[in-house]
Amino acid sequence: MAVMYTEAGVSMVLTFDKMADARDHLKDLYDSAQSGVPAVVQRSDDPAVAMVRLDSLKRLLRSSCPIDPQIRFGEQSVSVWLPGFPVSAQGADFEAAASEFVAALRDYAETWVEDLRHYPNHAENWGLVNLVQLSDDAELLRHAFGEE
Structure with missing residues (x-):
């Protein structure tokens, strides 16, 4: 399930808590990170991972x-x-x-x-x-x- 946190209508973080959902929304993950907004994926009890722009990182x-x-x-x-x-x-x-x-x-x-x-x-x-x-x-x- 994807969760998009928003603040005053501006997207803050795209988060997926299942790998299958993240795979189904790979374009959304990429587009979010490309726009400068991190995208987060977490599997079970593993630590979450973030997708961010390489130049920013x-x-x-x-x-x-x-x-x-x-x-x-x-x-x-x-x-x-x-x-x-x-x-x-x-x-x-x-x-x-x-x-x-x-x-x-x-x-x-x-x-x-x-x-x-x-x-x-x-x-x-x-x-x-x-x-x-x-x-x-x-x-x-x-x-x-x-x-x-």
Whole structure:
């Protein structure tokens, strides 16, 4: 059954409490999320999931999950690491180190999905992991080292 919460005639949240209903209304779910209004699906006692616009989610993740790497310029190499995370890289110059850093972020995200998400000291890193998974390399480079 779909529930559309409204406030002053404006749709707020489209919610389905059965997967079959959500499947039957996939276009409505998509249209709601595309318009900037979240759509929610919940199955039995599982936690609810939301469908939202990707660009909005990435903007929120970038603002709430800053990637603030530390950089050390050595005589023969550049080192980059993310304090508090097992993410580090090294390269002959800054560009190489930054590229390796993005690869290290991706490795951490993959390992988090496979295993680390179950551990209390990593579980709360879901925001960073989702940001990494949803961003391309250029976006990650800009977020970590550039204009944002």
